[in-house]
Amino acid sequence: MVGDIHVKGLGLSFPQQNGIHEVLRDVDFVIHSKEFLVLFGPGQCGKTVLMEAIAGLLPPTAGSVEDAQGSPLRTQELCMVFQKYALFPWKTCRQNIELPMKFKGVPKQARRKRAADLIHLVGLDGFEHSYPRQLSGGMKQRVAIAAAYAKECPLLLFDEPFGALDAQTRLQMEQELVRIWQQEQKTVVLITNSIDEALLLGDRILVLAGSPSSILEEYDLREFPRPRSLSDRPLLNLRQSILDRGFFENEGGGDLRCE
């Protein structure tokens, strides 16, 4: 699958005890091939739900997600890194990374080699045989990212992957992610609720907010060179203007379907 992905008029509602709860309404945007797209918004649920709809884990109540040819996305073409580390605790680092290749039927030798390359790419040499419980939060997410890349699919979805990390590790991981993205050349969509993270990472930022949520604004950051730094004046100005828009003034309504 090459080319852009179109999210058209996506809507998602959940039946609840007191009626239907509409989480997403009329979400409309394009994911350009090989770009780093950031979905930025407050709270938790609207964004995760959108991700899962794109990934095909949740069928949308309205609208669709299509590739350039107009057909729905297939699971083979995408991979997702979850908010809560979804590493399997009963598999070692290397086994976790090899897993998507195993499911695809890649022969052992090729799997081993690719896993070794990926482990090196994410900087975890020496930890191939460690179990997840022996790793720190940042390391676990690195394994998760490596496993996602091991699937060799054109689209990668990241659901607030660094949310549970401390500030320093988070900064480090953000830089790592950009480096890996630049090297591997895949389409990445990342969700975050941190404005700084959005500014450091994205080619474009889409603001997802409201209740029900939809795309409220789009910012194009392609003119900002990488690697970015928040001490950069133009970037700071953009940051201020986004904050001034006050997208999140009235957040906090209703109880959302959170996991």
Add this chain to the structure above:
Amino acid sequence: MLRGAVGICGFLLLWECAVQLGAVSAQQLCPPSQVAAAFFTKLADPRPDGATLGAHFIASSSVALGGFLLACLIGLPLGLAMGYYQPVYLLANPIFELLRPIPPIAWIPIVTLLLGIGAQARIFIIFLSAVVPCVINAYTGIRHVPERYIHVGQSLGMSRWRIFTKICIPCALPTLFVGVRLSLNTAWTALVAAEMMASVRGLGYMIQMGRLLIQPDIIITGMLTIGSTGALMSALLSLIEKRLTKWGAER
């Protein structure tokens, strides 16, 4: 749930048909209708083993509860003391660990030889089996009291005894209750074993007799009575537990 009801009805129907249509010999298994009939008959009829269902039930329950209460009265304080006072632990634990692997049924012959087959013998056997979960859970409950609670007590100047009674025991209450429930379960199971081998009264005896007289309806009636009583007692205890530990495990 509706599906569950359907499942059970289907099961009973299958059972009934299997016997009525001769797929299973009537000697070996009787249909649920016959079991139900036997249940109601036995409520009033002392035949064929000498006592009504009610009498058996009372005999069983009283012995089981007796042994259970004795086990709680002795086992819980012992476990709590073992958890809190090291000398008690060092004295009691070796003997406890020595006797624990021996299953309660293995005690039946020796107890029968020494105490006969009266109610006391059975109560003693039940006590032996029910005391184990009481002790273990009481001990574990005390050991898992977080250190900081004890430190708080110490910094408030409480004596060891007061820390024990005011802090440790309430904190250990949930674990204690799990132990009490397990204990009741164990007591009930041990009772059935004791009655099957050394008794002339009680539900266990009733099903043994059912086998000797080749009356599967009595056996199944007995089995279901035993099962439901056990389940009911467990449920009752759970309710009491919920009431008494409303403050939850963590405070």
Add this chain to the structure above:
Amino acid sequence: MNGFSERAAPRRLLRLLPLLSLLAFLSVWHLAALCTDLLATPLDTAKALAGMLFFPTSKVTLLHHVWASLCRVLAAYALAIAAGVLLGVLFGWSRRFHDYCYPIFELLRPIPPIAWIPLIIMWLGIGEPSKIAVCFIGSVVPILVNTYFGVSRLDPTYLKSAKILGAGQRALLTHVILPGALPSILTGMKVALSSGWVCVIAAEMIAARKGLGYLIIRSMESGDMVHILVAMILIGSVNFLFSWLFSKLEGVVCPW
């Protein structure tokens, strides 16, 4: 460690306490044996045990009995693992199967395995199958319940993640569900082994021609206290051995 405050009691004295209590226990036993006619002394018991184990000519059948009991329990245990894990996974995996069939299981579950003995003996006679059947009932329940809990309590994120990574149904089972539920399954297996052992002994006590349960009942009927005690010690030791083996096994099979 908490609860034990630092006492002034000398360490050495504390270390002696277990020894003292064991000695006290043996002395009380010995005294009781001397007082009542029925009980056998610890010494006699030890002698008989050693005699039977090391000089098989006197009673070649003792190990024979132990072996008979062990065979039954292990056969039933193997069957229970197969059936328990299969059913447990089915109950946890398929909502439908669970809704229709679990209540039937819940109906039969509170009946203690020992209470099944008369019915099973009526159906299967007093040969090997009836003992294995009773032991099976005792073992399959903990395995089934624990497997079901393990499967149903699995974090759904693992399943989502596996699907996203490209797992098919079979891969989901072998790579996610079974390993994820394994700690639970092992707990169930540990309880099941102990429970099965107790059931086998119980079944043998009621109707058998060989086995430790049979031995203990026969000794009771002939008033042979020494052999009762020997049998009790053996039964307890096997039980203890099973627990110990399992704790070693857990570390190996479940390194996470």
